[in-house]
Structure formats: structure tokens, C-alpha cells
Amino acid sequence: MCDQTFLVNVFGSCDKCFKQRALRPVFKKSQQLSYCSMCAEILEEERAKLHDVELHQVAERVEALGQFVMKTRRTLKGHGNKVLCMDWCKDKRRIVSSSQDGKVIVWDSFTTNKEHAVTMPCTWVMACAYAPSGCAIACGGLDNKCSVYPLTFDKNENMAAKKKSVAMHTNYLSACSFTNSDMQILTASGDGTCALWDVESGQLLQSFHGHGADVLCLDLAPSETGNTFVSGGCDKKAMVWDMRSGQCVQAFETHESDINSVRYYPSGDAFASGSDDATCRLYDLRADREVAIYSKESIIFGASSVDFSLSGRLLFAGYNDYTINVWDVLKGSRVSILFGHENRVSTLRVSPDGTAFCSGSWDHTLRVWA
């Protein structure tokens, strides 16, 4: 984020010290003033004072977490190729997952039974989502579309027959999510835009332009007024959007590589992002800056997917080196590393009640850990 965008060659009397100097425009509390460079520096210092403490300093008071033990409790086998994406149902046990070969499967992960399976007409189904009511799923990928399938247990009905094509993009679909109801879907695409669609009619309600490259991920804010979402892309930027106006409200550009995944902190005041530069970062929305970096020298592979535990104390991140690292959000240290997958971890979500999390990987399996 730039602070001084304009360098205007104006010579005159500084608004602060009143000396005759070359002036720069400076904004203080929505008023435009002209400061000479000396005074502008002082303003910078004042601004830096807003960042008066680091997270790990504040967190020193917090009790350290105890011994952390998490094991794979369920392994879901059934996909014939890399698992690319998954989502939980609100009933805390069902999940939908999609894979490279075009198959989208709905499982009851508690019993490991498969309940529904759909074959998409395209490969690389990179996005899937469960509707809040639990009655439909949405998925999309290289077909540039997002399709909604109502779930039916009627043996005579072919699920693919009831498919509704909702979103149309000009490049692959990288992420999709239902908003608070079954009626609207938010999508992110490789064509650099996000869009909000009405499911029933397929109408485009709002589009969000601003990313300079493929958008790879998005997440809806859990706020009470529920009007914003964050997206991350290949241009290394994470942008926060207002759903109503389509404007970008905030942007953060401190990552050094593509941002693969973004997720809001449970209170909605911050969000975490995982990127190919092997770090995860926490950005605060009110302070408007990055407040923590979760990285370790021994982690050299990119993070593909992140999620918070229910209280926001733990951050789970799946990496391309087949492992899952668990970070203490407040202290900034790594709590644990989980092995088990035999290929990249491509997707990771914590269950809606926080009892477990599920990870999907390129080794064709999904694992539920608790």
C-alpha cells in the first residue's frame, strides 16, 4: 500500500512550519494539506506510532498451549485422482469434495459412506461448495462455469439432469461459496474477477474488478452486517470488497508470491492468507496492516490452504510438501506438524463446530483429523 502516491512540484509555504519549501500534498483526517518534506517525515513517524506493539509481544501474557495430539480419524478413499477442493455441510459431518478427474462426491464422513457422486464434464474441478441448507452443492473448474446440483436421493433421478449453470467466466473457476442462503453464489476466477450471482436465474448481481491476475481464493466475512469478502490472487494481493457496491475497500500486498488461500479470523476483524512463498500471514482490517507472519526456515514449500479453529487460537495450514502445520495464532509459533498425506495437501477446512478438520490431497484421499 502506498502512502505517498503523488509528488507534485509546488513551492510555497508549508502548512505546518510555514517555511518556504518544496511542498507535498498530505492527507490528515480527510483534509488535504501541503507539508514540506521535513514535516511529512514527522507525520510518517506519527503514523508508525499507530503500530505500537507486535502480536507476539501482546501474546506473551497468554498461556501456552499444551501438548498437541491430533490424528487421522477417518480416511476417505474413493476419488480416482487428485482431490482439489472440499467443503463441509452445516450438519458438521457431511462433506463434498471434487477432484481432477471431474468427479464430485458427497460423503457422510462420520461413517465414510459416499452419498452422492456427480461427474462433471470437465477435468480439474477446483472449486466446490455445500449450500447452507444442505440441499445442494456447487462446483466448477476448467469449464469456466459454476454449476449448482440439487441433492436428491431419488434413485430414478439423474443428478446431472437437474444441474443449473449459474456463473460464466472467461477463465477457470478457482473458488466458489454460497452466501448466507442457497440463493446466491460468490465466485472467483482465473480471469481476474470475482462475481456474485443469483442462483435461480443465473443473473450476475455484482462483479468485482481490481485484481491484476488470476484470483485464486475467497472467503466471506462472518460479520453481523455481512457485506464484505476477501479474495487473494496471483498478483500477490489480498483485497477486501464491499458486496453491495463492488468496490475494493482495502488491499494488502506483502506476500512475495501467489496467494493460494484466504480465511477470516472468527471475529471477522482479521484474516489469514497462505501463499506460495511458504508463509502464512495475518492481516488486521481495523489496523489496516499485516500483524503476523507464520513461517519457518524449514518450510520451503508453499501453503495451499489455511483455516482457523473455532476460537481462532490455532491456524491449520496445508502445504505442498505433503504436511500440515499447526500454528499458534497469537504467539506466532508452530504448535505441531502433521504427517500422513503422500502428496500435496490441496485443501483444508475446519468443521463448522470445530471438532475436527478435513484435508484433501493429491494422493487421492481425504483425511479427517481430530
Add this chain to the structure above:
Amino acid sequence: MERVVVSMQDPDQGVKMRGQRLLVTVIPHTVAGSDVVEWLAHKYCVSKEEALHLGGLLVQHGYLYPLHDPPSLVLRSDDTPYRFQTPYFWTSTLWPAAELDYAIYLTKKNIRKQGTLVGHEKEHCDQLHRKMSHMWDLVVMQAREQLRAAKQRRKGDRLVIACQEQTYWLVNRPPPGVPSVLEQGPERSFCAAEGVQMTKNTEFYKQEMERCRKALTRARVKSSVCLEAYLKFTSQHGPHDPMVSGCLPSNPWVTDDDTYWTLNAPSVAVPTKLRVERWGFSFQELLEDPVGRAHFMDFLRTEFSAENLSFWEACEELRHGGQAQIHATVDAVYRQFLAPGAARWVNIDSRTMERTLQGLQQPHRYVLDDAQLHIYMLMKKDSYPRFLKSAAYKDLLAEAVIPPDAKRRVFPFMRKPPHSSPSPALLPASTSGEPVAVASGPECGDGDT
């Protein structure tokens, strides 16, 4: 980028680890598997398991290769000697492995020892032979040349070069069943479609400037305030987080017992203590929980302000409903809540009311936002705190259940198979669309308390 870091490690390691080991033929600059693991564990302060994993990845990507010739790239934490791959062969250079080179390699192998080509290699060789039959003479000639040149080197060098080559091809043409480490996802372009690229010059920068200008004037909060907020939030929600504080009676995933879910079902008669406590954290928590919302509605009825919550719910329906229903919903809301003399007239201040009524001329999804926010704030600042202090809430807290801790099962053979619960898709749509989990019989812990 991860490759760059991986490759950076090698020179470092090389400096620290160049232990000379003697094999039958003297080969300099080898390192033992166990040394690699130890060094990694030491340098990055990680456990042995992680160091082994990381080292294993290095080998898989072809940065280290074993000298004894098993055709598999695995890091063994013992005396097995390894060497560092020459930068020429590093995968980070991203040179696509040419078919011609592969053909030459396979032919060399064939010539050197007839019949050593393993299954898939033989297949590949035949395939290439067919594809490049016109060039096959060249291939054979090249292979012979390279073998002849190699004979002139020392045995040690020859072995090294052979291993290097073998590793390179193992990485680039993995045998069937071994996942290729070079696989990537679908191609990501740095610059999106042409349209965006072209407008980058004028529109884009104008937007950027606008955004920066707005950013400068935005009110920012001090970091300490924000960070304290996290601490507060996390400590408040900590006891409710199953991963941090466990859950009673037991985590369903660990014990295969879904009593926890039954007790916390969306529409359960008696909510658990933790759940009732959570309603006191914030208004949003109360509204999000169907049981909480119902109790709040009851409370509002006693205060004769239940229409506020109903109005808010109707506005939510408008905001998240289908596009086609907007007109009808707005009409219904107007008739019920906003029209003068309406049955359930909501008390909004005159300015907001005026604005809303005006907006109703052209109804759209967000036309009731102002009114909704006003009512929401009213409930949050007024009714909600009263609810928390009310006798009704205190009674709820007192009656709330604290589930007993499931007794640890000493003998796991008593485990009952997990019961399935009906999919939400099967149930008739309820008002909140939440499924009711089927109680899975009288089981709680050992069931013999």
C-alpha cells in the same frame, strides 16, 4: 520459488557436510543419509521425523541421489551414501527433458548391459524407437559416443555420472505408480485477459490513486487495540473450541460417539451450558443460534417489541433471497411493517423511514438496508442487554445441561458402529433449513453409569 530455496540449501550443506567416505571405488563428496537428517534437524531446529521428511523431499526432487543403485529416490537415515546433484540437472532450471535425450539414455543403458531395461523403460524405448525411427541411427551413434567417452574416465567418475543421469531420469520420467513431483496445477497466468492488461495504463492507475487517496484518509486503529481484541476474543471462545479445550461428552471423531452432536443439535429442547453462555458474547452469536433466537423472540414478546426481530428477519430474507422474489418480498415487508397503520409497525426514526419509503419506489435487494441496520442496532443496544439481565436468560443458564465426560473406554472392542444421520437433503425444508440429527440410541460413554 521453493526450488530456489531448496537449491540454496545445497551449497550450505555442502560446506558443512563434505565428509569423505570411501567406497569400494573411492568417491569423494558423499554424505551419509543419517548425516543429512541430523544436519537438517540441527539447522532448522526441527524433529528428526520432519528432517527425514524434508530430506526425503529433496531426494524425491532429485537434488540428492543415492549412490547404490536402487531405482527409487528415498532418503534412508543410515549409512547409505548420497551425493548432491549437479546444478545442470536441477529441476528448478525447468528445462523440459527432451525426448531425444531420453532415447539416448535408454539406448546407452541397453547397449551397456543388454536387457537391463525395466518394464516401463523398455516400453518407452520401443515407443521412442517407433516415433523417431528416422533418427534412430543418430540416437545409437550418440549413445555409443557417450559410452566411449565415459570409458575414458575414472571408474569413480563414471559411477557418479551414471547415478546422476539415472536420478535425473527417475525424476523426469517416473516409473508407473510413483507420483511425478514435477506435476503442477493448471497454468496460472500472471496477467489476466487482454482487456485488463490494456486498461492497466489509464483506468487502472486512476483507480489505484483513488484507492490510495481513500486509504490515506481512512481511520486506522492502533495495533495494540486490535491485538488486545484478538486476545479477548480467543480467551473468550477458548473454552468453546473443541480443539483447544476438548468437548463433552467426547469428540465424536475420536470416540465414534455422536452424542455431542445430538446434544448440540440446532433445535434441541435443552441447550448445553456452553451454548447458552455463548449467547452472552455478542448479539450476533445469539441471533445465529436458532434456539437462542427463539428464546430472544419470546423475550421480545414480553416487551412487546417482537416486531423488531421479525422485521430484521424479513430484511435478511430480502437480502439473501432470490432475485425474482425481491418485489414480492418488499411488498410484503412494506405492508406488514412499514405502512402507516401496519399491523406490526416498526419504530424507525423519521429520516430513515423517509429514505426507505422513497427507495421503495424502485425496490432492489438493498433497499431496506438502512432500516434494517437501525433496528439491528436498536435491538443490540437496548433489548439484547436487557435480555442478558432478564430472569428468562438466567433461568436458561440454570437449566442448561453440562454433559458428563464420557468414561474412557479401556477396551475398544466395545465400540459401536457410528450411526448415520439423515442428510439435510432428505428432510422437508424447515424454516431455518437446519437438519435435526437423529438421536442414536441410549449411548453415552459406557452406558452403565
